[in-house]
Amino acid sequence: MGEKILMKGNEAMAEGAVRAGCRFFSGYPITPQNEVPEYMSWRLPEVGGAFVQAESEVAAINMIYGAAATGIRSMTSSSSPGISLKQEGISYCAGADLPFFFANVVRGGPGLGNIAASQGDYHQSVRGGGHGDYRTIVLAPNSVDEMGNFPMKCFELAEKYRMPAMILADGILGQMMEPVEFKFETVDPKSRREKGWELGVAAGRGKRIVKSYDLRENELEKINFARMKKYQEIEAKEVLYETRNCQDADLVIVAYGTSSRIASAAIKMARDKGLKVGMFRPITLWPFPSRELAKLAEKVKNFLVVEMSMGQFVQDVRLAINGQAAVELYARPAGIPASEEVFAEIEKVYKKIKQTKNVKKAVKVVKAVKASAARKAKPAKIAKAKPVKRSTPNVKRAKAAKKKGGRK
Numbered sequence: 001m002g003e004k005i006l007m008k009g010n011e012a013m014a015e016g017a018v019r020a021g022c023r024f025f026s027g028y029p030i031t032p033q034n035e036v037p038e039y040m041s042w043r044l045p046e047v048g049g050a051f052v053q054a055e056s057e058v059a060a061i062n063m064i065y066g067a068a069a070t071g072i073r074s075m076t077s078s079s080s081p082g083i084s085l086k087q088e089g090i091s092y093c094a095g096a097d098l099p100f101f102f103a104n105v106v107r108g109g110p111g112l113g114n115i116a117a118s119q120g121d122y123h124q125s126v127r128g129g130g131h132g133d134y135r136t137i138v139l140a141p142n143s144v145d146e147m148g149n150f151p152m153k154c155f156e157l158a159e160k161y162r163m164p165a166m167i168l169a170d171g172i173l174g175q176m177m178e179p180v181e182f183k184f185e186t187v188d189p190k191s192r193r194e195k196g197w198e199l200g201v202a203a204g205r206g207k208r209i210v211k212s213y214d215l216r217e218n219e220l221e222k223i224n225f226a227r228m229k230k231y232q233e234i235e236a237k238e239v240l241y242e243t244r245n246c247q248d249a250d251l252v253i254v255a256y257g258t259s260s261r262i263a264s265a266a267i268k269m270a271r272d273k274g275l276k277v278g279m280f281r282p283i284t285l286w287p288f289p290s291r292e293l294a295k296l297a298e299k300v301k302n303f304l305v306v307e308m309s310m311g312q313f314v315q316d317v318r319l320a321i322n323g324q325a326a327v328e329l330y331a332r333p334a335g336i337p338a339s340e341e342v343f344a345e346i347e348k349v350y351k352k353i354k355q356t357k358n359v360k361k362a363v364k365v366v367k368a369v370k371a372s373a374a375r376k377a378k379p380a381k382i383a384k385a386k387p388v389k390r391s392t393p394n395v396k397r398a399k400a401a402k403k404k405g406g407r408k
Helices: 009-019 035-045 058-070 083-094 122-126 142-161 171-175 219-237 257-272 291-295 311-321 339-376 394-404
Strands: 004-008 022-025 052-055 073-078 099-108 137-139 164-170 177-181 240-243 251-254 277-282 285-286 302-307 326-331
Touching: 004 009, 004 142, 009 035, 009 099, 009 164, 009 171, 009 177, 022 058, 022 122, 035 052, 035 073, 035 171, 058 073, 058 083, 058 099, 058 240, 058 285, 073 083, 073 277, 073 339, 099 171, 099 285, 099 311, 122 171, 122 285, 137 394, 142 171, 142 177, 164 171, 164 257, 251 257, 251 339, 257 277, 257 302, 257 339, 277 291, 291 311, 291 326, 302 311, 302 339, 311 326, 326 339, 339 394
Parallel strands: 022 052, 022 073, 073 099, 099 164, 137 164, 251 277, 251 302, 302 326
Antiparallel strands: 004 177, 137 285, 240 277
C-alpha cells in the first residue's frame, strides 16, 4: 500500500490477484490477455502457488472447478471466444456454489473478430453467460489502478456469496500502462479460516459434497429459489457506481469501462463550452445500479449512452429509467470512439434539449395568452331582479274590508 508502480493493465490484474491470495491459475493463451497467464507463470511459483497452462479453455475452467472446491483462491482469464468456451464450466461452478475469480479482456466479435477493444460481451457477462438460472458478479474497471484493485473485491464477493465473480475489461485496459497503487493489505492464504464447505483433508470432520446437480424430485427448484434470494440480497447491498457533475446537469452520459474514459474527456469539452453535462458510470454491471439511475432520472430528463457494442448496455439503462427520461444511444460495435465524436453527439443531443425547452416555453406562453383572453371575454355578472309583489283585485278588497271591520 502507498507505493505506485507503472504496470500494464493485464499485469496489474494478475499481481492484484496474487496479492489478494490467489494461489492457483489455469488458462490458455489468447490475445489481448496473454500477459495475464505469462505473468502468473513465474509469479505464482514465487509465492508457493501453482500455474497450469491447460490444453484448452474447456480444460482450464474444469481445473478451476476442482481447485475452487478445495477453498483455494483460484483464477482464470481469457478473451471473448475463450470465455465462450468456458461458459459450460462457469455454469457448473455456479451450480456447485463455488467461489472463484475470472476475467474477460474483451476483443472484437462475433466469431474470431479482431484483437481490438470491444464491449460486445456485455449481455454474455451480466446474464450469466452459460445455461441455467444463475448470475455472475461483474465489475467493470476503467483504469489500470482499478484493474489491480478489483481482483481483491471479486474474491471477497465470490466467497461472501459462494458464486463466480468477474472483471469485464477490454483490450485497451489490458494493454495500456498507468501507475497502480494496491490499496489493500496482502492476503496470506494460511491466515484464512475454513468456511465449512471446502473439500480437502477429511479426517476428523463430517462428509462434504460439492456438486452441480440434484436429481431428487423438486430439490433443484428449491436450490434455485434459494439462489434467487441470494441474488436479490446482492442487488440490494453490493451495487457500485460513480457520478460526476450531475448536480446541475441537463444531460447525463452513461458509460462504463473504456467508454467512460472517452466520455469523460468529451464531458470536459462540453463543460468548457458551457454545456451542463454529467456522468453516471456503473462499476458493478451486475448487480446493475437500476435504483440509482431511476432516482437520477427523476431530476435529469436526458441521457446519452456511449458503448462499444451494438446497443446491449443501453437496454439495461432504459429498463432502469423506465420511460422517465429520454435515452439516446451512441454505439460503436467493435469500434473505438474518439472523445471528439462523443462531444459532437453531445452537441446534437443538447440541440434537441434546447428545442424541447423552447417548445415547452412556447406552449406555456400560448396557454397564458389564451387564459388571459378568456378572462377578458368573460361576460359581466347581471344582478338578479327582485321579484315584484303584485296584489290581485280580490286581495285588495279583502284588505279594505278588514280595515273597515271585516266582512259581513
